[in-house]
Amino acid sequence: MKKFTVTEITRAVKGLLENTFADNIAVKGEISSFSRSPAGHLYFVLKDQKAQIKCVMFRGMADKNKGYDPKNGDSVEAIGELTVYEAGGNYQLLVKKLDYDSVGLFWQLFEEVKKKLEAEGLFEDELKKPTPYLPKRVAIITSPTGAAIKDFLITMKNDGAVFEVDVWGVPVQGKDAIAPIVSALSKAGAMTDRYDALVLMRGGGSLDDLAVFNEEYVARALAACKVPTISAIGHERDISICDFVADKRVATPTAAASFLGEGYSSAGRELDLLGKRLTNIMNQKVMNANQRLDMLMQSVGSASPKKRVESDRRQLSYLIKSLSGHTLQMTDRKKAKLNELIGIMSRISPKAQIERQKNSINDIDRRLKDALFNKKRSESDRINILLQKVSGFAPDRKAENYKNKLDNLVYRMKSAVKSEVTDNKSRLAPLTAKLEALDPHNILSKGYSFVMLDGKPIKSVFDISLQDELEIRLNDGYINSFVTGKKVSEENDG
Incomplete structure (x- = not known):
């Protein structure tokens, strides 16, 4: 060793x-x-x-x-x-x-919280609650004095949205903001009988500015809301843990206002479109009916009994004149021929020949008379047939038939137009009822009132100052008053 x-x-x-x-x-x-x-x-x-x-x-x-x-x-x-x-x-x-190295630490903590909540299933699509198409009242959790709420309200007004807004004022930056945000989410998120949607919102900022929206406590409080939630934090490029747990994520506060007001904009556009379509249909129906009426009148006019009789009378007169002229011409020709024969006979002289010629002349005269008689009788029969046709034509009965056809066409035209109007009224009725139900002025008759400053509705105590002259609108008139004091509600303080 x-x-x-x-x-x-x-x-x-x-x-x-x-x-x-x-x-x-x-x-x-x-x-x-x-x-x-x-x-x-x-x-x-x-x-x-x-x-x-x-x-x-x-x-x-x-x-x-x-x-x-x-x-x-x-x-x-x-x-x-x-x-x-x-x-x-x-x-x-x-x-x-x-x-x-704040960025490195930021994303390290971000990923830790994200993976933890994702493993618990808080990001699943099955948990996402749908936002109502026409929300009536919305809770906004944000700074009451920040640019975000101002942008939201301006966009809401420009889009024509008429839902009510309750602002839950909270700090939106720093560690001290965690508790107020969690408290507001817990309270407002449970009010399903009051709110149709809840928006957690703030404007843009640095990673440190937005860090509170990556806190696990805040994300869990947002996920626990019973009211459908919308995350509108920062700008398009900013991502937070709250974006993953919210039922709907939009890029900015302005986008949140547009999203919530889309139903109202669509309803307005649909009403305008239906109105134009109804007008076009009515105009087309009237134009078609007028064209059919004109054609019928022309048809009736061309088939008028009076005109038919006048035409037949003119034809009869022409035939009579033609027959008379033809008869006179034939008679004149026969007489001329007879005179010519008489002259010849007078020059020949022999009595027998004269007698033969006389008999011949008599025969010719008889034949001439028979021919004239037959011709006259034929023309007379033709005239009688024509007169029978004219007399058999019933002007009153024909006129009555045309009148019945005209009345039937007018009745069908009115029925078609009435049916089209009824169908379009039925389609318009639900949308009209929805819009009337959302009209703020309808609630005046229930004992509520509108408070206005310079002709504009007051929605927040932050919109007025001491000594401002206010106009209070009731169902039957107005009251003028001055602001002597104001107080923020306890809910908004939370």
Whole structure:
């Protein structure tokens, strides 16, 4: 067995350690047992969850590191040499540079809490509660004087949303904000009979500013809410533990207002669209009915009994005139032929021949008369048939048929328009009822009142100042009053 002195062992360890870690090394950990000697040297311990190492930073190096003033609890990165302090028999880090490592510690703690809650199932989609399409009242947990609530209310007004808002004023930064936020979440989150949604909200900031929303207590309180929850913390790039446990995550407070007001915007757009469609349908129905009526009137006009009779009478007159003219022309031609024959006979002389010619003439005259008689009788029969058609045509009965057709068409047109109007009224009724139920003015008849300043509704005690002249609207008139004092409700103080 070899024997060694304490010095020999210590120097052997020193040589082995310093040779192994011959170059500068960087070590991350949390500062504890910090002290500053009268000479300006810094002494502290770096630790993590399982081990620790002593550190010393001599004055010369400390003076070069004045950009950061270390303290207990800080997460840092120390750069230096690993040495053995022989007199104390321990190894230590001779620190040459010390940097604050808040980002590293932040994400370390972030991941620890995230993994823990995720393992418990608090991030599961099955636990997410749906937000109502048309919320009536919403709880806002945020700073009552911050830019976030102002942006929310402005966006809500611009979007035309009419839900009520209760602001639960809490601090939203630092360790002191944990208890007030948890208390507000526990109280407001249980009021399912009052609130349709709950928004945990703050504007943007640094990682340290938003750190409270990564606290396990805050995340668990948000997850335990019975009211549907919305996380609206920071900006689009900011992520918090509360974003994972909330029922809905939106990027900003402004986005939260737009999300909650989307139902009202959609309902308004749908009403406008239905109104336009109803107007177009009515106009088209009326236009079609007018066109059909015009066509019917033209058809009735062209088939008018009076016009038919007049047309037949004109045709009859034409036929009579034509027959008369034809008869006269034929008679004139026969007479001329007879006169010509008589002249010839008078020149021939012989009596027998004259007698033959006379008989012939008589025969011709008889035949002529028969032909004229037959022609006249044929034309007369044709005229009688035409007269029978005219007399058989019943103007009153035809007119009555056309009137019945017209009345039936008008009745069908009115029924179609009435049915279309009834259908569209049925579709509009539910949406109209929803909007009327949400109209703040309807509650005046129930004993409530509106308080306004300069014609604008007052929603918070922070909107008014002492000596402001207020107008209180009741169901049957107005009351003017002056502000002599104001007090924030106990719920908002929480």
